[in-house]
Amino acid sequence: MGPEASATELLAALASGATSALALTEAALARIRAVDGHLGAWLRTDEASALETAARIDRRRELGQPLGPLAGLPVGVKDMICTRGMETTASSRILEGFVPPYDATVVERLRAADAIVLGKLAMDEFAMGSSSERSLRGPVRNPWDLERVPGGSSGGSAVALASGTCPLTLGTDTGGSIRQPAAFCGVAGLKPTYGRVSRQGVIAYASSLDQVGPMARSVRDLALLLQVIAGHDPRDATSLPDPVPDYQAVLDRPVDGLRVGVPAEYFQEGLDPAVELAVRAAEDTLRGEGAVLVPVSLPHTRYAIAAYYLIATAEASSNLARYDGVRYGHRTAEPTGDIDTLYSRTRAEGFGPEVKRRIILGTFALSSGYYDAYYLRAQKVRTLVRRDFAQAFERCDVICGPTSPVGPWRIGERSGDPLAMYLTDIYTVPANLAGLPCLSVPCGVDSSGMPVGLQLIGPPLGEATLLGAAHAFERATGHAARRPPEVHP
Amino acid sequence: MSAAGWEAVIGLEIHVQLATRTKIFCATEASRDGAEPNTLVDPVTLGMPGVLPVLNREVVELAIRLGLALGCTIAPRSRFSRKHYFYPDLPKGYQISQYDEPLCTGGAIVTEVDGEERRFRLTRIHLEEDAGKTVHDALRNRSLVDYNRAGVPLVETVSEPDLRSPADAMAYMKAMHRIVTALGVSDGNMEQGNFRCDANVSVRRVGDPRLGTKVELKNINSFRFVGRGLEHEIARQVDVLEAGGHLVQETRLWDEAAGVTRPMRTKEMAHDYRYFPDPDLMVLEVDEAWIERVRATLPELPRARTQRFVDALGLSAYDADVLTQSAARADYFEAVAQAVGDPKLAANWIQGELLGLLNKDGLDIEASPVPAERLAELLVLLRDERLSSKMAKACFAEMFSSSVAPADWLAAHGAQITDEDTLRAMVAAALDAHPDEVAGFHAGKAQLLGFFVGQVMKQSRGKANPQRVNQLVRSQLEERR
Amino acid sequence: MDAAPSELRIDIRQVATLARLSLDAAETRELEGALDRILEYVAQLDELDLDGVEPTSHPVPLRAAWREDVAAPPLSRDEAFANAPDHDGTAFVVPRVV
Numbered sequence A: 001m002g003p004e005a006s007a008t009e010l011l012a013a014l015a016s017g018a019t020s021a022l023a024l025t026e027a028a029l030a031r032i033r034a035v036d037g038h039l040g041a042w043l044r045t046d047e048a049s050a051l052e053t054a055a056r057i058d059r060r061r062e063l064g065q066p067l068g069p070l071a072g073l074p075v076g077v078k079d080m081i082c083t084r085g086m087e088t089t090a091s092s093r094i095l096e097g098f099v100p101p102y103d104a105t106v107v108e109r110l111r112a113a114d115a116i117v118l119g120k121l122a123m124d125e126f127a128m129g130s131s132s133e134r135s136l137r138g139p140v141r142n143p144w145d146l147e148r149v150p151g152g153s154s155g156g157s158a159v160a161l162a163s164g165t166c167p168l169t170l171g172t173d174t175g176g177s178i179r180q181p182a183a184f185c186g187v188a189g190l191k192p193t194y195g196r197v198s199r200q201g202v203i204a205y206a207s208s209l210d211q212v213g214p215m216a217r218s219v220r221d222l223a224l225l226l227q228v229i230a231g232h233d234p235r236d237a238t239s240l241p242d243p244v245p246d247y248q249a250v251l252d253r254p255v256d257g258l259r260v261g262v263p264a265e266y267f268q269e270g271l272d273p274a275v276e277l278a279v280r281a282a283e284d285t286l287r288g289e290g291a292v293l294v295p296v297s298l299p300h301t302r303y304a305i306a307a308y309y310l311i312a313t314a315e316a317s318s319n320l321a322r323y324d325g326v327r328y329g330h331r332t333a334e335p336t337g338d339i340d341t342l343y344s345r346t347r348a349e350g351f352g353p354e355v356k357r358r359i360i361l362g363t364f365a366l367s368s369g370y371y372d373a374y375y376l377r378a379q380k381v382r383t384l385v386r387r388d389f390a391q392a393f394e395r396c397d398v399i400c401g402p403t404s405p406v407g408p409w410r411i412g413e414r415s416g417d418p419l420a421m422y423l424t425d426i427y428t429v430p431a432n433l434a435g436l437p438c439l440s441v442p443c444g445v446d447s448s449g450m451p452v453g454l455q456l457i458g459p460p461l462g463e464a465t466l467l468g469a470a471h472a473f474e475r476a477t478g479h480a481a482r483r484p485p486e487v488h489p
Numbered sequence B: 001m002s003a004a005g006w007e008a009v010i011g012l013e014i015h016v017q018l019a020t021r022t023k024i025f026c027a028t029e030a031s032r033d034g035a036e037p038n039t040l041v042d043p044v045t046l047g048m049p050g051v052l053p054v055l056n057r058e059v060v061e062l063a064i065r066l067g068l069a070l071g072c073t074i075a076p077r078s079r080f081s082r083k084h085y086f087y088p089d090l091p092k093g094y095q096i097s098q099y100d101e102p103l104c105t106g107g108a109i110v111t112e113v114d115g116e117e118r119r120f121r122l123t124r125i126h127l128e129e130d131a132g133k134t135v136h137d138a139l140r141n142r143s144l145v146d147y148n149r150a151g152v153p154l155v156e157t158v159s160e161p162d163l164r165s166p167a168d169a170m171a172y173m174k175a176m177h178r179i180v181t182a183l184g185v186s187d188g189n190m191e192q193g194n195f196r197c198d199a200n201v202s203v204r205r206v207g208d209p210r211l212g213t214k215v216e217l218k219n220i221n222s223f224r225f226v227g228r229g230l231e232h233e234i235a236r237q238v239d240v241l242e243a244g245g246h247l248v249q250e251t252r253l254w255d256e257a258a259g260v261t262r263p264m265r266t267k268e269m270a271h272d273y274r275y276f277p278d279p280d281l282m283v284l285e286v287d288e289a290w291i292e293r294v295r296a297t298l299p300e301l302p303r304a305r306t307q308r309f310v311d312a313l314g315l316s317a318y319d320a321d322v323l324t325q326s327a328a329r330a331d332y333f334e335a336v337a338q339a340v341g342d343p344k345l346a347a348n349w350i351q352g353e354l355l356g357l358l359n360k361d362g363l364d365i366e367a368s369p370v371p372a373e374r375l376a377e378l379l380v381l382l383r384d385e386r387l388s389s390k391m392a393k394a395c396f397a398e399m400f401s402s403s404v405a406p407a408d409w410l411a412a413h414g415a416q417i418t419d420e421d422t423l424r425a426m427v428a429a430a431l432d433a434h435p436d437e438v439a440g441f442h443a444g445k446a447q448l449l450g451f452f453v454g455q456v457m458k459q460s461r462g463k464a465n466p467q468r469v470n471q472l473v474r475s476q477l478e479e480r481r
Numbered sequence C: 001m002d003a004a005p006s007e008l009r010i011d012i013r014q015v016a017t018l019a020r021l022s023l024d025a026a027e028t029r030e031l032e033g034a035l036d037r038i039l040e041y042v043a044q045l046d047e048l049d050l051d052g053v054e055p056t057s058h059p060v061p062l063r064a065a066w067r068e069d070v071a072a073p074p075l076s077r078d079e080a081f082a083n084a085p086d087h088d089g090t091a092f093v094v095p096r097v098v
C-alpha cells in the first residue's frame, strides 16, 4: 500500500504492521521522483529529515510508545506555510533561500501528531492567482490533462493528492484557493471558519481573509487532518477560542432533514452548462439521502468580487511591505547608492507581475483621498455579503452550489486578462468575505471530462455539518474514487 | 525671545516608553542593560513572514493608569491601525499605532509656570510600537540597523496647542515627566530615549485668532533642548515674518551645538501613510471594571503631593516643589519626616545636607549612601538635643562617607552637654579665668560675648549646647556687672 | 456620500513610488491598462447605497486576545542574521540612509 491510498487506510496498515512509516515515506518520495517532473506540484522535499522522522516513528511504534493521530503519514505543505529549517518562499523570488527559524502553528501540530512533513508544495506567487501558473518553478499541471491548469493558488496541494504522491496536504484559501484547485483536480478541500485554524507562521496575503485548511482525497481524510490543525492558538489574536468538536464522530450522521439552501445567484450567466448539470445532479443525490432543498437568496453575490479584490489587494500591499531586502530574502545585486533605490529594485526583481499588479491596486485603494471610495466602501459591501448569508442560514443548514463556474482551462488561456481570471472566483470569494466554513468535493465532470466540484458553505463553526453532508454525498456517489490517468512522459 | 507683538502657539508630542518587561506585541524583553545590538529580537520583532502580533496586557494597563492620572476619558473600544512607510529600522513596512480610535482622549496637565497655575489640555494618548535604530557609518557610506528597540511599547501623548512659550513647554514636559515616573508607567530615562519630545510651533500677531504656518521641531529630547530649541525657532519665525518673508510647513531639527534649528532633509514625496485598521488585531475593549481596578491602585500624583506637603506638613511651596521632583525623593522625605515627627527639620536636612552631597557625587536619592531610616535616627538625636547641629553635621558627613550609624558616632564622640548645672559651672569657670575680658565687656566691648562662648565650646570639646551657653554667658556677665 | 470610484483615476508612477516598486515603461503601460479595467469593474459598487452601513474589518468579531507580560528567549544572533542579505555580525547593513 502506497501514498495513493487514503490516509484512513494507511493508518490501519501502519497500525497493523502491513507497512511502515519508512516504507511509506520512501514510496512517496519515489513517486514524486517518478511523476512530479511533469506536474511541478512539489517545490522541494526534505528527504533526509522525512526519512529520519519516519524511522523514528517506526522505532517508537515498535517500542509500543504512544503515537499521534497522523503517525507515519507523509503530508505535503503549501509553500505559504513556514517550516522550521526548511526553505519557505511563497513561490516568490523575493523569498528565495528564506529558511524560517520557526514552524507555523499548523506545522507544529502536524509534527506533534507524528505526521511526516514531506516537503513544500507549489502555488501561485504569494497565493495570488487561480491557476498555479505563477509558481516559482513554472506552471503546475493538472494530472487529468497536462495542458490544463490545476486551479490555484493551492494547485500544488491539489495535484500532489490527485497524482497520488501523498495522502494529505495543507492549502491556504483567501478567495477560493483551496476549494477551486480541489474542484479542478477531483479532490476534496475545506476552508475552515475564519479563526478556526491558526494563521501564526502562515505567510500573509490578505489577513482578514486567509485561512489554512486540509486537502485530501476523501471527506473522512479531510476530517482527520482538520481535527489535528483546528483549535485555539494564543499566538494568533484572531484565533477562535471555541472547543473543537470530534469531526470524525459526526461523519456518519444521517443527513435526513438537513436543509440545503440553493442560492439562485449561484446559477446564473457565466456558469458552464456541464458544471451546472453536475451540480444539479449532486442536489438530487443529497435529496435522495434525505436532505431538503430550500431556495435561498444571496443578492450581493455580484458585488463580492469587486469588494474582495479591493480588500485583498489593500491588505496584501500592506503585508508585502516587509519584503524589502533588509532582513531576509532577495536583495538586488545591482549597485544602489541609496536605500529607496535598493527597495524599489529589490521589489521589482523579487515580485512577479500579478503580485506587482495587486500591490499597486492595493496601495492605490488605501492612498490618501481614495480610502473612503475604495477600501472603506468594500468593507461596507462586506457587511452586506455577511448579512446575506446570515439571513440565508435562518432558512437552511448548509448552502450548496458550484465551486467554480467553469472547469479547468488551458494553461495560458486566461493569463493575459487578469479581470477574467478574477471573475472565476465568483462563488468562492463570498464565503471568505463572510469568514464562513466551506468545502469542495468532486461531483462529476465538465464537457472536457475534467473534474467538477460541489461547494458546500456552512454557518460559522459549521465544519462538522459540512463534513457530514459531504460525506453522505461522497458515499452515495462514486466521484471520490475516480483517479486521473497515470502520468507518463 | 521673540519680538514684542508676537505670540507662539505650541503643541507637544511626547513619546513615553512604558515600563513593561516585554515588547508590545511579542514576548521578547523590551530592554536590558548593556544589551548588544540585535540581541533582543525574535521573528515578530524582525517582521519575518507569517508571524503575528499579540497585545501585551500590561501595556494597556499602564496606559490606562497614565490616562486616569491625567483625567483622560478611557475609550471602551479602541483599535490599532497600520501606518505605512519604508525605512530600514521599520521591520514590517508599517508601524502598528492607534490612529482614529485611540485609547485615551482629553485630560490635562496642571502645573505652575512663573508662579501661576496653568492648565494644558491633552488631545489624546495612544499606544504604538517603537521602531529600531539606524546608525550611519559615514566612513564606509552605509547604515547599520539594530532592531532591539523595535516593538518596544510607547504611549504618544499629544497636547492641544495650548502652550504659548518655551517656559510653558518646559513646565508641561517636566510635569509630564514627573507624572509618568511617579506612576511607575515609565522610567522616564531621557538619555536612553525613553521620554522623547517633538513640538509643533507657529507664531502669530498677538490678538490674531488665526494660526500661523506650523513647523514640527524634532530632537528636543531634554528639558533644556525644549526651552532653547523653541526659543530659537520662535525667534526665527518672527524674523522671517517681520522681514516680509513667509514660512513653509516643514520638519526642523534642533542643533544644540550650533544653537540653530535646521530643516530636515525633505523626502522627495509627501507622506501618505495609508492607515487602515490592522486586521491581525481585534478591537481593544476595556470595560468599566478594569478601569476601576486600575483607578484603585493610582498613587497620589506629584501635584497633589506637593500641595499636601504645604497644607498638611507646613512646608513652603518652594520646599514642597523641590521635594516632589521625583517620587523617590518625596518618599524619602516622608519616611524621614514621619520618623522624626518634624517635617520642616526633615525638609531642611534633605535639601541642605543630603541633596548637596548627592549632587556633588552625581547620585540619585535612590542611590543615597544614607538611607532614610539612618537620617531619621540622626535627626531624632538632634531633635532631642543629644547632638548639636554642628555635631549632627559632622556626624552626617561621616555617615555619608563611611556609613557609620549615628548611635555609634554618638558613643564615640560623647553626647551634647545640656545639663544646666554643668553648663553653668563651665561658664562660670570661663569668666573666672578671664577677668580682663569680663572687664572689657562691661566697658562696652559687646563682641567679647563670642569670645566667652568660644572658650566654653573649646573647653567642652564642642559638646556644650551652643544656644544654652550663649544664654548663660549673657546672664552671668550681666550678673557680674 | 463618498466620492464615486468611477470618477477616480490611478497615477501609476506615484503609487509605484509609494509602494517602492520600480516599473519599466512596458510594465507601467500594461498595469495602466489592467488597472483601468479593474477599476471600471469595481465601479459597480457605486450602485449600492452604503450610507449607514457599518464596515466589516473582521469576519468573525472577537474580543482582543492578550499576552501576559512574560518574557521568552530571543533569537540567537546566528538565527537573527541567518537570512540577512548583508550584516556585520552585530547589525543589519544597508546603503547609507540620509
Ligand SMILES: [Mg+2]
Residues within 6 Å of the ligand: B013, B156
Ligand atoms: Mg505623532
Ligand SMILES: [Zn+2]
Residues within 6 Å of the ligand: B015, B128, B156
Ligand atoms: Zn508616535
